[in-house]
Amino acid sequence: MRGQVGPAPGRQSWWIVASQRLSPYLDPVLGIVAAAAALASLLSTDPASIDPRLESPDVLAAVATVVAAGGLAWRRSRPVASYAVMVIGGMVVSLSGHYIGLLSVLMLFSLYSLAAHGRRRDGLVGLAVGVACFAGLALLDVPDLGTSDLLLAVALLVAAWAVGDAIRSRRRQQQDQLLAAVTEERLRIARELHDVVAHSMSLIAVQAGVGAHLIRTDADAAEHSLEVIAETSRQALEQTRSMLGMLRAENEDGVRPPTRGLDDVSALVEDIRAAGLDVTLERSGTAPGLDTAISLTAYRIVQESLTNVIKHSAARIATVTVAVSGTTVELEVTDPGPRRPGSSTAGHGLLGLDERVRLVGGRASYGAHGEGFRVQATLPVGVRR
Structure with missing residues (x-):
């Protein structure tokens, strides 16, 4: 049978190829868009209509809003740092008496990203920090954060963490399944390699002994033994080379050894x-x-x-x-x-x-x-x- 080869790169879905190429740029673009949207929300909202105690937007509030939302640019590559920037920026805006606006929603997304792409311990710590920040702000009686707002914020934080943690667990499970499948495939190839080498070397050893015994008395029989050795060696090398090709790094193309x-x-x-x-x-x-x-x-x-x-x-x-x-x-x-x-x-x-x-x-x-x-x-x- 012929060896089977994997699908050619040209046959891959255009969506998969496009996603792979654009993936490094998605989060930076997301950070820019989020910063622009959060700043627009801050500047376009009349704070007096939300809570008379809120201050009008100033440079400090604008900078803190842009920096906090822009931290989403590293939400997958550095989820802990991204979430920390989001929390600190939001605290600066709230403690200075300004309207937090879209940052409250973006903070949920940042916590989700931390739970989905960071370690589980980091996600739990992030949830605790988020709840503590909102509770502290409520105790300080900052504008636009009543008791009902606090309860809603805590519920949304828990929901965001739960969704992110579920996705992280699912991704980890898929990785474990993939690793188990790769390990099983390599064990299978190892068994195949053992069978090929053991069988071939046994034939070669026998024929070498026969050839050495007959080389002086029966040249034709000795020549036949050498021909068997040559053919057996060739077949063994072909199968071994094919099998070892399957053990190369995952990002290399390998040819599956012919199945007997x-x-x-x-x-x-x-x-x-x-x-x-x-x-x-x-x-x-x-x-x-x-x-x-x-x-x-x-x-x-x-x-x-x-x-x-x-x-x-x-x-x-x-x-x-x-x-x-x-x-x-x-x-x-x-x-x-x-x-x-x-x-x-x-x-x-x-x-x-x-x-x-x-x-x-x-x-x-x-x-x-x-x-x-x-x-x-x-x-x-x-x-x-």
């Missing part, structure tokens, strides 16, 4: 035969919609089992049986033995085989079969959607 499956078992058997092991393949049944994970697991079971025959058995023959029904995929790999002196069935290969089978909801068993060895596995048929 039951359809590739015949080619696998031919490779094993070329290495000198006479393998009989018996197949029955078909499953055109077989799930990719099930198909890959079946292929790796056969590959690992035949690799173990080459590494640990003195047998010259092996039998692979694949039976596909409507509900299961039955696999069996046997060799008549005997085992090589000093060889052991324990190792990471069989442990990895167990893990693969469990991950797809199947079951496996393996052990001595007369003088030889047998691996059996039953996998559920998962229909690809």
